[in-house]
Amino acid sequence: MSDTPQTPLLDQVDRPADLKRFSDAQLIQLAGELRAETVSAVSVTGGHLGAGLGVVELTVALHAVFDAPRDKIIWDVSHQCYPHKILTGRRNRIRTLRMKDGLSGFTKRSESPYDPFGAAHSSTSISAALGFSVARDLGGMTPEGLGDAIAVIGDGAMSAGMAFEAMNNAGHLNKRLIVILNDNEMSIAPPVGALSSYLSRLYAEEPFQDFKAAAKGAVSLLPEPFREGAKRAKDMLKGLAVGGTLFEKLGFSYVGPIDGHDMNQLLPVLRTVKARAQGPILIHVLTKKGKGYAPAEQARDKGHATAKFDVITGKQKTTPSNAPSYTSVFGKTLTQLAGQDDRIVAVTAAMPDGTGLNLFAERFPSRCFDVGIAEQHGVTFSAALAAGGLRPFCTMYSTFLQRGYDQVVHDVAIQRLPVRFAIDRAGLVGADGATHAGSYDIAYLANLPGFVVMAAADEAELMHMVATAAAHDDSPIAFRYPRGEGVGVELPEQGEVLAIGKGRMIQQGKRVALLSFGTRLAEIQKAAEALAARGITPTIADARFAKPLDRDLILSLASDHEALITVEEGAVGGFGSHVAQLLAEEGVFDTGLKFRSMVLPDTFIDQASPADMYAVAGMNAAQIEARVLAVLGVATIGEKRA
Ligand SMILES: Cc1ncc(C[n+]2csc(CCOP(=O)(O)OP(=O)(O)O)c2C)c(N)n1
Numbered sequence: 001m002s003d004t005p006q007t008p009l010l011d012q013v014d015r016p017a018d019l020k021r022f023s024d025a026q027l028i029q030l031a032g033e034l035r036a037e038t039v040s041a042v043s044v045t046g047g048h049l050g051a052g053l054g055v056v057e058l059t060v061a062l063h064a065v066f067d068a069p070r071d072k073i074i075w076d077v078s079h080q081c082y083p084h085k086i087l088t089g090r091r092n093r094i095r096t097l098r099m100k101d102g103l104s105g106f107t108k109r110s111e112s113p114y115d116p117f118g119a120a121h122s123s124t125s126i127s128a129a130l131g132f133s134v135a136r137d138l139g140g141m142t143p144e145g146l147g148d149a150i151a152v153i154g155d156g157a158m159s160a161g162m163a164f165e166a167m168n169n170a171g172h173l174n175k176r177l178i179v180i181l182n183d184n185e186m187s188i189a190p191p192v193g194a195l196s197s198y199l200s201r202l203y204a205e206e207p208f209q210d211f212k213a214a215a216k217g218a219v220s221l222l223p224e225p226f227r228e229g230a231k232r233a234k235d236m237l238k239g240l241a242v243g244g245t246l247f248e249k250l251g252f253s254y255v256g257p258i259d260g261h262d263m264n265q266l267l268p269v270l271r272t273v274k275a276r277a278q279g280p281i282l283i284h285v286l287t288k289k290g291k292g293y294a295p296a297e298q299a300r301d302k303g304h305a306t307a308k309f310d311v312i313t314g315k316q317k318t319t320p321s322n323a324p325s326y327t328s329v330f331g332k333t334l335t336q337l338a339g340q341d342d343r344i345v346a347v348t349a350a351m352p353d354g355t356g357l358n359l360f361a362e363r364f365p366s367r368c369f370d371v372g373i374a375e376q377h378g379v380t381f382s383a384a385l386a387a388g389g390l391r392p393f394c395t396m397y398s399t400f401l402q403r404g405y406d407q408v409v410h411d412v413a414i415q416r417l418p419v420r421f422a423i424d425r426a427g428l429v430g431a432d433g434a435t436h437a438g439s440y441d442i443a444y445l446a447n448l449p450g451f452v453v454m455a456a457a458d459e460a461e462l463m464h465m466v467a468t469a470a471a472h473d474d475s476p477i478a479f480r481y482p483r484g485e486g487v488g489v490e491l492p493e494q495g496e497v498l499a500i501g502k503g504r505m506i507q508q509g510k511r512v513a514l515l516s517f518g519t520r521l522a523e524i525q526k527a528a529e530a531l532a533a534r535g536i537t538p539t540i541a542d543a544r545f546a547k548p549l550d551r552d553l554i555l556s557l558a559s560d561h562e563a564l565i566t567v568e569e570g571a572v573g574g575f576g577s578h579v580a581q582l583l584a585e586e587g588v589f590d591t592g593l594k595f596r597s598m599v600l601p602d603t604f605i606d607q608a609s610p611a612d613m614y615a616v617a618g619m620n621a622a623q624i625e626a627r628v629l630a631v632l633g634v635a636t637i638g639e640k641r642a
């Protein structure tokens with residue numbers, strides 16, 4: 001052996017084509033280096049670690065065998081894409097992941113030609129890959145060419161209806177399409193559901209790959225190392241009736257399961273599939289989430305998401321919080337109420353920890369339902385729970401509830417069923433960026449007849465809203481609250497039931513009224529302090545409800561002030577629009593009221609800290625102050641009139 005230190009192979013990779021020069025042994029070495037680089041990068045940025053570590057070998061193998069960007073590698077959810085980013089020309093920016101002006105934590109078309117399809121919500125990859133396959137076969141083209149389409153989808157993501165809709169269609173169209181099922185027996189939490197049990201059974205019966213391929217007479221599809229075993233299996237299978245996997249029933253050829261950390265299995269299988277696949281084929285790959293980094297492997301969530309951390313110890317660098325998170329306040333309040341009312345049940349779509357329902361589930365396991373990544377089903381299921389006399393809390397992130405919108409309209413609202421929607425991650429969420437922003441729920445719920453829509457201004461208000469929702473049996477009701485910690489207000493023993501459609505006055509002032517809906521209230525109060533220094537004392541009110549509106553409050557604010565400004569953490573079409581509609585209907589604009597509505601801008605805001613994202617949106621304290629000054633015509637140097 002030479003003593004000269006060798007240049008790491010990773011330093012020789014600018015783009016995936018560079019991998020073609022490496023031997024299989026070198027690819028194995030490269031995978032080791034890629035894993036270390038991924039850990040190092042995430043240690044300084046924080047982010048999704050475990051999923052990426054689990055697909056290091058798969059990422060290397062895919063890029064070594066296929067020809068991206070001509071071939072389209074589509075990562076489902078794409079929280080596992082960091083190793084892919086490192087190999088596709090973005091290593092020099094990998095330590096900017098999820099930061100302002102940095103790399104997105106997900107695949108993004110505008111970021112790289114190696115990201116043919118953006119994602120972040122789950123279970124879209126097979127549909128996308130099928131679309132590329134059909135486009136290819138119908139003569140479509142992309143600037144990079146158009147070859148194979150490969151979807152890499154996790155066992156969690158595979159549980160969603162959309163994945164099955166896509167497989168159903170793919171089996172029918174029978175186009176050449178490659179789906180890699182990355183089965184690590186984990187979602188964010190341990191996966192639940194019949195599909196998960198089915199997948200476990202699939203590989204409990206080793207050597208399954210031999211039996212299935214043999215049963216289908218597909219021995220020749222298998223790479224050399226498997227053929228002998230397959231032949232033996234075929235002999236053994238003589239006379240046995242083999243039903244085929246679910247995937248085969250849907251029209252896919254099935255290969256697997258194979259060890260997704262063994263390049264000596266991955267490379268030959270992928271090469272064979274590339275050379276020979278004709279219709280849709282599913283390769284079942286077994287991996288370990290967090291693979292190769294002990295702190296991730298040992299973590300309860302297998303390192304799904306992490307703060308910055310020390311690489312040696314794995315210890316995360318979190319800042320101590322001054323207040324409880326909204327999520328935990330919700331979880332505790334609901335658990336407390338459920339102790340007093342056994343009709344309360346809770347539904348989560350694969351996010352028990354993220355929504356705080358883990359607390360509820362510990363105490364009331366039989367009343368908490370993790371439906372898997374299945375928001376549509378979760379909503380309709382909740383509707384029927386309500387119809388059956390229970391008090392369901394359908395608990396979802398604002399952004400993921402979007403997927404269940406037709407169910408919200410058709411199954412809940414039209415039937416006026418009292419589903420309680422607990423909507424977490426309302427507003428701008430930070431590092432996950434535009435895909436995860438909870439921007440639209442106010443608009444998409446408040447326009448539904450009969451819906452009650454609330455937003456908590458602080459964590460005590462959230463407690464009141466949970467109690468209000470629990471007590472409300474007349475119609476659907478929703479309350480929203482943001483990601484992260486509360487403002488640190490004192491918490492009551494119990495939430496109190498609020499009067500539906502009634503806001504509250506925070507501060508009586510003059511000339512201008514600021515009407516808040518949600519947690520911008522704290523920024524409004526900061527703005528008011530700055531305004532006080534200029535001799536302006538605004539009136540401040542917390543609307544609490546976007547629907548029904550507090551008409552009396554709003555009309556009196558309008559008649560008693562020169563200007564009225566609404567502020568909300570949501571896109572246009574929400575609270576401010578409803579207030580404007582009321583003012584218009586009541587002829588208030590004819591009286592000369594200056595009305596302004598501060599909403600999220602008509603643009604998708606990239607990842608940054610929530611404060612930076614709200615600065616881009618123009619909704620931080622200084623910007624609220626500037627808006628007040630402008631509407632009152634108080635000249636300040638360098639500021640535009642509102
Ligand atoms: C529609 C939707 N619902 C929920 C989520 C939140 N989410 C992100 S990753 C994930 C688990 C995915 O599990 P799996 O596909 O098995 O990937 P793994 O992390 O195990 O690699 C969930 C629930 C999401 N991104 N999209």
Ligand SMILES: CC(=O)[C@@H](O)[C@H](O)COP(=O)(O)O
Pocket residue numbers: 048077079120121188305354425429432483
């Ligand atoms: C990839 C994904 O969708 C989730 O992991 C999400 O990033 C979780 O967000 P929170 O950190 O806000 O729970």
Ligand SMILES: [Mg+2]
Pocket residue numbers: 154155156157182183184185186187
């Ligand atoms: Mg998984």
